[in-house]
Amino acid sequence: MRPLIHKNLPLETEGAAVFIPPASMGVVEYLYGPGVEETLDFVVRQVVQSPEKRVLMVLGSCQVRYQGRARSFLDWGERILIVKEDGTSIIHQPSGREPVNWQPHGARATYLLQDRLFTVHVVHRKNRERMAVSFKKIEMVFAARMDDRARVQIVGMERDIVDKIMENPELIEPGLRITQREKKTRSGLIDLFGYDRHHVPVVIEVKRSQATISAAQQLRMYVTDLKRGNDKARIRGILCTPRIPEMVCRLLDDYGLEYREFGWQHQLFDDQQTSLEDY
Amino acid sequence: MRPLIHKNLPLETEGAAVFIPPASMGVVEYLYGPGVEETLDFVVRQVVQSPEKRVLMVLGSCQVRYQGRARSFLDWGERILIVKEDGTSIIHQPSGREPVNWQPHGARATYLLQDRLFTVHVVHRKNRERMAVSFKKIEMVFAARMDDRARVQIVGMERDIVDKIMENPELIEPGLRITQREKKTRSGLIDLFGYDRHHVPVVIEVKRSQATISAAQQLRMYVTDLKRGNDKARIRGILCTPRIPEMVCRLLDDYGLEYREFGWQHQLFDDQQTSLEDY
DNA sequence: GCCTAGGTCCCGTCA
DNA sequence: TGACGGGGCCTAGGC
Numbered sequence: 001m002r003p004l005i006h007k008n009l010p011l012e013t014e015g016a017a018v019f020i021p022p023a024s025m026g027v028v029e030y031l032y033g034p035g036v037e038e039t040l041d042f043v044v045r046q047v048v049q050s051p052e053k054r055v056l057m058v059l060g061s062c063q064v065r066y067q068g069r070a071r072s073f074l075d076w077g078e079r080i081l082i083v084k085e086d087g088t089s090i091i092h093q094p095s096g097r098e099p100v101n102w103q104p105h106g107a108r109a110t111y112l113l114q115d116r117l118f119t120v121h122v123v124h125r126k127n128r129e130r131m132a133v134s135f136k137k138i139e140m141v142f143a144a145r146m147d148d149r150a151r152v153q154i155v156g157m158e159r160d161i162v163d164k165i166m167e168n169p170e171l172i173e174p175g176l177r178i179t180q181r182e183k184k185t186r187s188g189l190i191d192l193f194g195y196d197r198h199h200v201p202v203v204i205e206v207k208r209s210q211a212t213i214s215a216a217q218q219l220r221m222y223v224t225d226l227k228r229g230n231d232k233a234r235i236r237g238i239l240c241t242p243r244i245p246e247m248v249c250r251l252l253d254d255y256g257l258e259y260r261e262f263g264w265q266h267q268l269f270d271d272q273q274t275s276l277e278d279y
Numbered sequence: 280m281r282p283l284i285h286k287n288l289p290l291e292t293e294g295a296a297v298f299i300p301p302a303s304m305g306v307v308e309y310l311y312g313p314g315v316e317e318t319l320d321f322v323v324r325q326v327v328q329s330p331e332k333r334v335l336m337v338l339g340s341c342q343v344r345y346q347g348r349a350r351s352f353l354d355w356g357e358r359i360l361i362v363k364e365d366g367t368s369i370i371h372q373p374s375g376r377e378p379v380n381w382q383p384h385g386a387r388a389t390y391l392l393q394d395r396l397f398t399v400h401v402v403h404r405k406n407r408e409r410m411a412v413s414f415k416k417i418e419m420v421f422a423a424r425m426d427d428r429a430r431v432q433i434v435g436m437e438r439d440i441v442d443k444i445m446e447n448p449e450l451i452e453p454g455l456r457i458t459q460r461e462k463k464t465r466s467g468l469i470d471l472f473g474y475d476r477h478h479v480p481v482v483i484e485v486k487r488s489q490a491t492i493s494a495a496q497q498l499r500m501y502v503t504d505l506k507r508g509n510d511k512a513r514i515r516g517i518l519c520t521p522r523i524p525e526m527v528c529r530l531l532d533d534y535g536l537e538y539r540e541f542g543w544q545h546q547l548f549d550d551q552q553t554s555l556e557d558y
Numbered sequence: 559g560c561c562t563a564g565g566t567c568c569c570g571t572c573a
Numbered sequence: 574t575g576a577c578g579g580g581g582c583c584t585a586g587g588c
Contacts, residue, residue: 027357027418028311028312028338028418028419030311030419032307032309033307053373055359055373057336057359059307059421059423059425064431066566067566068566069435069487069488069565069566069567070433070434070435070436070487070565070566071433071434071435071566072431072432072433072434072566073431073432074429074430074431074432075429076429077425077426077427077428077429078423078425078426078427079425079427080334080336080361080423080425082359082371084371084373084374084375085373085374086373086374086375088374088375088376090371090376092361092363092369093425093427094332094334094363094364094365094425094427095363095364095365095367095384096363096365096367096384096583096584097367097369097378097381097382097383097384097582097583097584098565098567098583098584099376100431101431101566102376102566103376103566104376104566104567104568104569105374105375105376105568105569127566129566131566139306139307139423140307140309140421140423142338142419144338144357144359144418144419146338146357146358146359146372146373147356147357148356148357148358148372148373149356150353150354150355150356151353152343152351152352152353152379152380153351153352153353154349154350154351154581155349155350155351156348156349156350156581157349157579157580157581158578158579158580159579186530186533187492187496187530188492188577188578189577189578207579208348208349208579208580208581209348209580209581209582210561212561212562212563213466213467213562213563214493214496214497214563217466217493217496217497217500218493218496221496245560245561245562246561247561247562248561251465251466254465345581346581347581348580348581348582349580349581350581351581375568375569376567376568376569377568377569377580377582380581381581381583382581383581383582383583383584384583384584406581408581433566435566436564436565436566437563437564437565438564467562467563468562468563486564487564487565487566488565488566488567489576491576491577491578492577492578493577493578524575524576524577526576526577527576
């Protein structure tokens with residue numbers, strides 16, 4: 001079925017050709033329990049034709065189809081749809097951190113009536129993906145102009161741990177010298193490279209969370225790659241993580257690699273650990 | 280600063296001791312541009328003390344602190360906070376698919392006034408994590424009873440590709456017989472194991488998307504592990520993915536492993552490819 | 559509960 | 574632009 005409205009109105013969130021000033025310029029516009037036509041009208045005015053980018057939210061009963069890297073169908077249920085300024089679209093069920101369906105940034109939303117349903121098509125042309133959300137009942141719709149220039153500042157990433165070791169290699173072992181960071185090998189980038197107190201080369205792989213089989217294999221490959229140029233030379237490999245499962249520990253042992261418990265779970269909690277218990 | 284309200288009211292989303300019927304039993308309750316006290320009052324009545332689980336959404340200007348596996352701070356900005364039925368809490372900025380801050384399911388939200396800010400503390404006791412969201416201005420708040428029992432049905436997962444090969448191993452090569460699925464080795468689970476037309480053992484690793492270095496290493500480890508018991512025996516390793524970067528291809532070659540292009544990007548698109556272009 | 563592996567992963571970074 | 578690796582990854586499935 002062809003979208004009726006396609007012929008008359010520019011319906012994409014970007015590049016609207018006609019500017020009709022919205023009824024009001026408030027930060028948030030909304031409708032409570034609108035019909036599908038009313039919803040479409042609202043979205044066209046408040047989002048599609050708005051000069052200010054707006055985030056759209058729709059709460060209601062919908063069905064979702066997706067086709068792209070995979071293909072999916074989600075039957076009727078009440079969800080929240082959010083279409084963001086950058087085209088990102090996410091559909092949230094009443095539980096779970098992950099959206100049940102989504103399109104990442106760069107997608108483009110089109111709004112129309114189809115079979116008496118308020119339908120949002122979200123197409124990601126570059127990724128050759130599409131998602132269609134059809135609402136039969138809308139509890140609430142709103143469009144918000146959101147001003148947010150802040151970016152989250154995080155401490156505790158792998159980068160920070162590597163920094164810490166760079167600053168003070170003795171944290172790993174006495175006499176250790178680090179000479180290179182992100183050293184390139186055929187199988188990837190080595191986090192840290194240096195020499196121990198006996199001038200034996202050391203490869204260090206750092207992970208911010210629990211050691212995995214894959215990390216052990218990665219480290220092994222690095223060591224193997226370095227030996228290839230200098231076959232008899234001894235090269236040590238150390239995996240640094242805050243925690244390691246028994247299985248992975250044995251694997252490291254088999255490979256002749258070493259493990260150092262290292263992270264900063266401790267520092268993160270020490271100062272306010274008791275207050276966490278307070279809650 | 281101690282939350283004032285803690286002394287009198289049970290404020291957690293689960294296990295409220297006192298039931299005060301909400302003002303109205305509608306599916307969605309909301310306030311437009313409420314003050315912080317009004318918001319707290321609303322949340323206590325509509326979410327904390329509601330007999331029906333409700334999803335809470337707050338749109339407004341907030342600051343966010345997080346502490347747990349890492350530590351983060353997000354300065355003032357306009358965002359959307361969603362607290363779901365299962366304790367999941369996500370904070371969305373006006374762009375990007377990922378929440379800027381969150382707690383996964385199993386967390387517990389507490390609501391209070393702190394320094395004249397409407398504050399939501401979300402604590403994940405098991406993970407020893409906490410997040411605090413403080414609103415200085417609330418554009419809109421609403422609480423919705425959401426009924427959604429549907430689960431998304433997806434086709435195109437790795438499982439589906441493995442199924443396809445199981446059904447018809449000739450898709451990989453003539454004469455191939457599959458004898459085991461998810462065969463255990465020390466380094467992990469082998470997707471598919473079998474024998475080629477010359478009765479040479481074959482390990483097959485399947486990925487639904489592009490081949491990675493890590494997948495190549497994984498496969499190599501499987502083959503190495505199997506050889507260990509039977510050192511001279513020839514064992515083939517085949518990586519099956521829809522696409523492979525040149526680098527990974529060379530790596531496979533170095534390791535004496537093979538590659539088969541295999542996926543179903545094609546099938547997924549063939550039937551409706553033109554209509555995608557229509558948008 | 560821990561551990562393992564997949565994901566329509568997303569996302570930043572760098573060649 | 575593609576490739577590569579991290580992530581407070583999340584989530585499902587085994588044991």
